[in-house]
Each structure stands twice: as structure tokens, then as C-alpha cells.
Amino acid sequence: MSAVFQVENLKKSFGGLAVTQDVSITMNPGDRVALIGPNGAGKTTFVNLVTGHLEPDSGKVMLGGNDVTSLGPTPRVRQGLVRSFQVTRLFPDMTPEEHLALAVMQRTGRTGRIFGHYHSMPDVMAEVAELLRTLGLDHIATRKVSEIAYGQQRLLEIALALALKPKVLLLDEPAAGVPQSDTPRIEAALAGLPSDLAVLMIEHDMDLVFRFAKRVIVLAAGAIIFDGSPEDVTKDARVREAYLGSYANDRSAA
Amino acid sequence: MAAIENTSAAKPAATRPNWLVRDLVGLAVILAVAAIGYFLFPNNLALLTRILGVALLVLSIDLVTGFCGVATLGHAALFGAGAYASGIAAVHFGITDPLLMVVVGAIGGALAGIVSGAVILRGHGLAQLVLSIAVVHLFHEAANKASAYTGGSDGLSGISPDPIFGMFAFDLWGRTAYGFAVALVAIAFVVLRLITRSPFGMLCRGIKEDPIRIRAMGASVQGTLLKMYVISGAVAGVGGALNAISTQVVGLDSLSFTLSAEALVMLVLGGTGSLYGALIGTVSFMWFEDFVSAANPFHWLTIVGALLIAVVLFAPRGLYGSAQTLLDRFRGDGK
Ligand SMILES: Nc1ncnc2c1ncn2[C@@H]1O[C@H](COP(=O)(O)OP(=O)(O)OP(=O)(O)O)[C@@H](O)[C@H]1O
Ligand SMILES: [Mg+2]
Numbered sequence: 239m240s241a242v243f244q245v246e247n248l249k250k251s252f253g254g255l256a257v258t259q260d261v262s263i264t265m266n267p268g269d270r271v272a273l274i275g276p277n278g279a280g281k282t283t284f285v286n287l288v289t290g291h292l293e294p295d296s297g298k299v300m301l302g303g304n305d306v307t308s309l310g311p312t313p314r315v316r317q318g319l320v321r322s323f324q325v326t327r328l329f330p331d332m333t334p335e336e337h338l339a340l341a342v343m344q345r346t347g348r349t350g351r352i353f354g355h356y357h358s359m360p361d362v363m364a365e366v367a368e369l370l371r372t373l374g375l376d377h378i379a380t381r382k383v384s385e386i387a388y389g390q391q392r393l394l395e396i397a398l399a400l401a402l403k404p405k406v407l408l409l410d411e412p413a414a415g416v417p418q419s420d421t422p423r424i425e426a427a428l429a430g431l432p433s434d435l436a437v438l439m440i441e442h443d444m445d446l447v448f449r450f451a452k453r454v455i456v457l458a459a460g461a462i463i464f465d466g467s468p469e470d471v472t473k474d475a476r477v478r479e480a481y482l483g484s485y486a487n488d489r490s491a492a
Numbered sequence: 493m494a495a496i497e498n499t500s501a502a503k504p505a506a507t508r509p510n511w512l513v514r515d516l517v518g519l520a521v522i523l524a525v526a527a528i529g530y531f532l533f534p535n536n537l538a539l540l541t542r543i544l545g546v547a548l549l550v551l552s553i554d555l556v557t558g559f560c561g562v563a564t565l566g567h568a569a570l571f572g573a574g575a576y577a578s579g580i581a582a583v584h585f586g587i588t589d590p591l592l593m594v595v596v597g598a599i600g601g602a603l604a605g606i607v608s609g610a611v612i613l614r615g616h617g618l619a620q621l622v623l624s625i626a627v628v629h630l631f632h633e634a635a636n637k638a639s640a641y642t643g644g645s646d647g648l649s650g651i652s653p654d655p656i657f658g659m660f661a662f663d664l665w666g667r668t669a670y671g672f673a674v675a676l677v678a679i680a681f682v683v684l685r686l687i688t689r690s691p692f693g694m695l696c697r698g699i700k701e702d703p704i705r706i707r708a709m710g711a712s713v714q715g716t717l718l719k720m721y722v723i724s725g726a727v728a729g730v731g732g733a734l735n736a737i738s739t740q741v742v743g744l745d746s747l748s749f750t751l752s753a754e755a756l757v758m759l760v761l762g763g764t765g766s767l768y769g770a771l772i773g774t775v776s777f778m779w780f781e782d783f784v785s786a787a788n789p790f791h792w793l794t795i796v797g798a799l800l801i802a803v804v805l806f807a808p809r810g811l812y813g814s815a816q817t818l819l820d821r822f823r824g825d826g827k
Contacts, residue, residue: 291704315710327708329701332694340694344709349695349716352687352723356694402710 240303242267242436243319243406248297250287257283258294259460265406265436272451272468273440276480280460281440282324285408289321290314302405318405322398322412324440326391330384334375334394337383338366341401369397372430374423389416396427407431409439413446425449456480515685518768519678525775526674537666539782541738544673547774548680548731549751550758551767552601555724557756558764559688560717561700564612565752566624567728569631572747573604574729579742580641582651590653590662590672594733601729602722604631609721613714625749632747647743651736662737669738676734677771680727684767687723696720761803763810772812 243265250258257280265271273281286292288299290311299307301317328337339356342365343349356362370376373393378386383394392415399407413424421443428450431437441447447454447468454471456464458480464471471477529540549571556562577600581587587596608627615623635642642648655661660668687693695716698706703713736742745751754777762773780799785792807814 289708291708311707312710312712315708320710321708323705323708327702327705329698329705331701332697336694340691340698341709343691344695344711349691349711350719352690352692354690356691398709 241265241300242302243438244298244300245288246298246300248284248287248299249295250283250292251295257460258287261297261457261460261462263438263455263462263465265438267405267434267436269436269438270450270452271436271438272447272454273438273457274442274444274447274454275457279457281457282410283460284457285321285410285440289319289408315402318403319408320399320402320404320406321408322395322410324410324414326388326395326415328383328391328394328398331382333380333382334370334386334390334397335366335379337394337398338369338401339363341398342366345402365401369401372400372427373397374420389420392416393420393423393427396424400427400431404435406436407438409437409441411440411442413441413443421446511689515682518685519682522678522681522771523674526678530670534665537670538738539778541666541669541673542735543775543778544670544677545731545735545738546751546755546758546778547677547771548734549728549755550762550770550774551680551684552724552728552731553755553759554764554767554770555684555688555720555727556717557759558766558770559693559700560696560720562612562717562721563617563621564624565621565749565756566608566612566626566628566631567724567755568747568749568751569608569628570601570604570725570728571732571735571751571755572631572635572742572744573725574598574601574732575736575742575746576600576635576642576648576732577729578733579648579651579736582653582736583648584641588652588654590656590737593653593737594676594730597729597733597736598726599729601725601727601732603725604729605721605723605725606718609718609725613717613721624752628747628749628752632744632749635744635747642742642744645744647741648736649741651740651742653737653740666738673734673738676730680730681767681771684727688767692716692719757800759810761800761810763813763816766812766816769810769812773810776811 241264245261245263248258248261249256261284273284275281283292287294290309294307297307298305301314301319304317306314306317339362340349342362343356348359367376370379373396375390375393375397378390383391392412396409396412399409413421416424425446439450451468454464454466454468455462456471456477463476463480464474530537533540549567552570553564553567556564574597578593578597581596582593587593608624611627612620612623636644653662656668656672662668695706695711699713699716706713732746735746758773758777759770760773761777762771763769781792781796784795788795803811809817
């Protein structure tokens with residue numbers, strides 16, 4: 239099977255702080271990977287680097303065999319690399335329906351049109367309705383995003399990523415900020431993802447990680463300290479040390 | 493569940509006529525106000541026509557500032573480019589049909605839009621503002637130097653447009669010119685309402701609210717903004733052409749920083765991002781300026797300044813925006 243997503247020896251420092259240290263990850267179609275690690279481990283930075291929102295100091299990012307390291311975020315998305323944001327990034331004055339319609343029209347090459355409206359594009363309307371239903375957002379489809387609950391905004395953030403029909407999907411803590419009652423929606427959406435899609439999910443909720451992932455990667459202080467099966471991750475001494483360390487730090491900070 | 497699906501399926505059908513009706517009402521109001529102006533100020537049609545020309549400039553600023561979030565103090569470059577393009581076409585190339593002159597003006601404005609957009613969009617925030625000022629100064633200087641074509645500081649005179657459709661000659665009282673101006677503004681308004689609601693218009697709104705998100709959706713921010721600059725340039729260019737046709741001269745003041753800044757002030761006064769605000773702001777500012785400068789020729793600038801401070805402090809969303817907020821609150825209370 240040929241890799242759909244390949245990161246080789248990625249490095250990045252902010253000032254003197256090495257936030258990404260020689261990170262290499264390969265993913266195949268259909269992979270379900272969880273990327274975990276203590277706060278500040280460099281997980282979001284990794285996503286920013288591979289999606290082109292940040293420039294790496296060195297290393298290579300390949301998508302379906304093409305080197306995309308020198309490309310900006312936009313062409314990478316067009317090649318199927320889509321991310322969600324840890325802190326929701328939405329348009330406060332637009333409705334969920336408008337968000338999704340915009341994403342679907344963008345994917346299908348229709349956002350250049352200066353006349354017309356998505357209401358008169360039946361395929362867009364149908365796809366938007368389907369996405370809204372999947373994430374349980376249909377009852378607030380035409381409310382402004384600034385007026386809906388944060389948990390619902392998180393669900394919309396995921397719907398937006400799905401609307402772009404990615405080949406590789408990077409989800410940065412999709413369940414963070416979602417009320418417990420809504421996490422089943424997220425899990426259902428994750429479970430319903432196309433089977434040939436490669437998904438990497440950053441997540442702190444270990445229950446969710448164990449239900450979702452077939453492979454777990456642990457990042458600590460910018461370096462990969464574990465890459466293997468979910469069964470082995472809890473037994474790994476270095477992982478436990480990294481996590482215990484961070485818990486101890488959390489305690490003393492609190 | 494079935495009930496929910498029904499309501500969400502019924503929604504588009506219900507919302508669509510809603511904005512269509514609203515735009516038609518808006519258009520009717522514009523035409524009604526234009527007619528009232530015609531009957532109330534029959535001796536002042538030249539001023540009303542000038543207001544409509546500037547209104548096109550202010551609408552075009554609303555496209556890039558109100559809908560895309562690009563700050564500019566140099567938009568008169570596009571207006572002046574349209575004015576000179578149509579004026580030069582008439583004087584030096586014998587293109588004196590007014591409709592053709594408008595088309596030439598639109599093209600001139602659009603080209604100026606590409607040039608100034610390509611420069612201005614390289615910067616952000618304050619740098620963008622400075623670049624826009626530099627652009628309008630460069631355009632001004634270029635027009636000044638190319639005096640063989642533009643008449644330099646004397647202005648370009650000798651523009652004598654043919655009758656519209658060969659039937660309606662431009663009369664001494666400015667009736668034809670006023671009717672022409674009203675028609676152009678009405679058409680521009682309708683077209684721009686459609687554009688701002690289109691998929692492209694939605695993309696622009698998205699860029700204004702969060703360009704990083706737009707990039708993460710795979711859309712090009714720079715390309716989209718440049719396209720809007722071209723559309724905006726065409727609209728400003730039509731305004732410039734209208735000015736050239738109705739006054740039959742083009743002066744360097746149509747390419748000035750002063751006009752750029754005043755037009756931005758008019759937009760802020762009326763309220764950004766609705767197109768209505770642009771029209772209301774232009775009419776109130778220019779009418780007020782004319783009224784106050786006649787009533788009190790010594791202190792009118794002070795009075796205009798005081799009015800602006802009052803609006804910005806007490807109605808920060810502009811006349812239209814604040815009225816809308818009040819109306820919404822009123823409706824909310826009524827429920
Ligand atoms: N733009 C930046 N400039 C300087 N330092 C940064 C920048 N972005 C992140 N960092 C630092 O890099 C380190 C890793 O941050 P990152 O956001 O990638 O962590 P994370 O693993 O996503 O953490 P969390 O679980 O809290 O989201 C942190 O120490 C952070 O302060
Ligand atoms: Mg993070």
C-alpha cells in the first residue's frame with residue numbers, strides 16, 4: 239500500500255525552544271491514528287507545520303507522493319490535506335448552513351461565481367443538509383454562529399472539515415469544549431468517515447482515543463517517544479514518565 | 493425528526509423571496525428619493541448628479557472595505573482613472589457616445605483596480621493604508637505629467653457627449669445627466685447586491701472575518717481580493733465616467749487624496765458592509781456640506797468636523813448600521 243501522507247525529519251524551533259524535533263510520520267489510506275502528548279508537547283505545531291500554516295526549519299512533507307513542503311496552505315488543501323482547529327475558527331456573522339455551503343462550493347470550484355446563490359444549487363443544499371444532520375446541527379442551521387453554543391461551534395468545525403472531502407484529515411482536539419452529551423455525535427461522525435480516508439486525531443480524552451485509534455503516537459517535548467498499538471501505549475515506561483511528569487507539573491501549577 | 497427535516501427543507505423557499513423583496517423595496521426607495529430630489533431641487537440638479545457620481549465611488553469602497561476588510565485611502569485613483577479614460581476617449585479618440593464612454597470608464601477603473609490592488613494587497617493594516625495613499629499620489633502625478641492627454645493641472649476639457657441613444661441630449665439644466673446618473677446608480681446597486689450575495693461575495697465576507705480559515709478551506713485570499721478590486725474599480729470607473737460626462741471636464745481633483753479620504757468618511761458616516769450605508773452616507777455628507785457651506789461659509793468645515801465626531805462617537809456603526817440596530821432592538825422588545 240502506498241503512503242498517502244508522509245512527514246520526514248520535520249524540525250522547528252521558536253527562538254531557542256525546539257518544538258518539533260526530527261518528527262517522521264507515515265500514514266496510509268484508512269489509517270486511524272491518535273496523536274497524544276502532554277500540554278505544550280508540540281502537537282498543534284506539528285499540524286501547523288504539515289498544513290503549511292507554519293514553515294519548518296527543515297524536513298519534508300509529502301502528499302500522495304508529491305512533495306508539498308514549499309507550498310502554502312491553500313494548494314495543500316486542494317490536494318486533500320484538511321485540518322480542524324483546536325480553538326474554533328469560524329465566521330461569527332455567518333450561519334452554519336452558510337459555512338458548509340461555502341466549503342462545498344469551494345471544493346467543487348464554484349466560489350468564483352459572482353452571480354447566483356447556493357439556495358439554487360440542489361446538490362450543495364443536499365450535501366449541506368446531510369452534514370448538518372450528521373452532526374445534529376440542523377435545528378440551528380440558520381442562526382448566526384456568534385449566537386450558538388461553543389459545543390455546537392466545535393461540531394461545525396468538524397462538519398466544515400468533512401465538507402472538504404479530504405484524503406488526509408488532521409483533527410486538533412475535536413472533542414475539546416464539547417459537552418459530554420454531544421461527544422456521541424462526534425464519535426458517530428468519526429465512525430462514519432470514509433474508510434479510505436487517513437485520519438490523525440489529537441485528543442486528550444483517552445476513552446475517545448482508545449475507541450477510535452488503531453495506532454497511537456506519543457509526542458513529548460517535540461519528539462516522538464512512542465508509535466504503536468493502543469494496547470502497548472499504557473505499558474510503555476517512557477510514556478508513563480512523560481505523562482506523570484506533566485501531571486505533576488499541573489498539580490504544582492494549580 | 494421528520495418535522496425538523498420539513499422546516500429545514502422549507503427554509504430556502506421562504507428566505508429567498510424575502511431578500512428579493514427587500515432589494516426591490518430598496519431599489520424603489522432609491523428611485524423615489526431620486527424623484528423627490530428632482531422635484532424639490534430642480535435648480536440644483538448638477539449637485540445631485542455630482543452626489544450620484546461620488547455615490548458610485550463610495551459604493552466601490554464599500555466593496556473592498558465593508559465586504560473584504562481592506563483599508564484604503566486611495567480609492568479615488570480608480571474613480572479618476574475612469575473619469576480620465578472616458579474623457580480621453582471622448583476628446584482624443586472621438587468616442588462620444590455616453591454609454592460607450594461609461595464602458596470605457598469601467599474598463600479604465602478596472603485596470604486601475606488591478607494595478608492598485610496588486611500594490612495595496614501586499615500590505616496589511618497600517619502598511620495597506622500607507623500603500624493606498626502612495627498609489628493615489630502616483631496616479632495623480634502620472635495624470636499631471638501626461639498633460640498632452642490629460643490637460644495636466646488645467647484639466648481635460650472639451651468633452652461633449654452625444655445624446656443618449658441618439659435621443660436625449662445633455663441639456664443646460666442637467667435633467668438628462670441626472671436621469672442618466674440615477675439609472676447608473678440604480679443598475680450598479682442591483683448588480684452589487686447580487687454580487688455580494690453570490691458565492692464569491694460569501695467568500696469575500698469570509699476573508700474579512702477570518703482569512704486563515706478561508707485558506708484552510710482551500711481558497712485563495714489574494715486572488716479573491718484582487719478580483720474584488722477589479723469589480724470595485726469598474727464601479728468607481730463608472731462613477732468617474734459619469735462625472736466626466738455630466739460636467740464635461742475632468743480635473744486632477746478627481747484623482748486626489750482628498751477625494752479618497754472624503755469618500756471613506758462618507759462610507760463610515762453611512763455605515764459599511766450594506767451598500768445602503770454607502771448611499772446614505774454620500775447623500776447626507778454632500779448635502780450637509782453644501783447646505784452648511786452656503787449657510788455659514790466661514791465655519792462650515794468646523795461644523796462638518798463636529799458632525800463627524802458626533803456620528804463616530806455616538807453611532808459607531810454609521811447612520812444606516814445604527815438605525816438597523818435600533819430597529820432590531822425595537823423588534824426584539826416587541827416580541
Ligand atoms: N508561534 C509560536 N511562537 C513561539 N512559541 C510557540 C508558538 N506556537 C507554539 N509555541 C510553543 O511551542 C510549544 C508547543 O505548542 P503547541 O501548541 O504545539 O502544543 P500542543 O501540544 O498543541 O499543546 P496543547 O495540548 O496545550 O494544545 C509550546 O511551548 C508553545 O508555547
Ligand atoms: Mg494544541
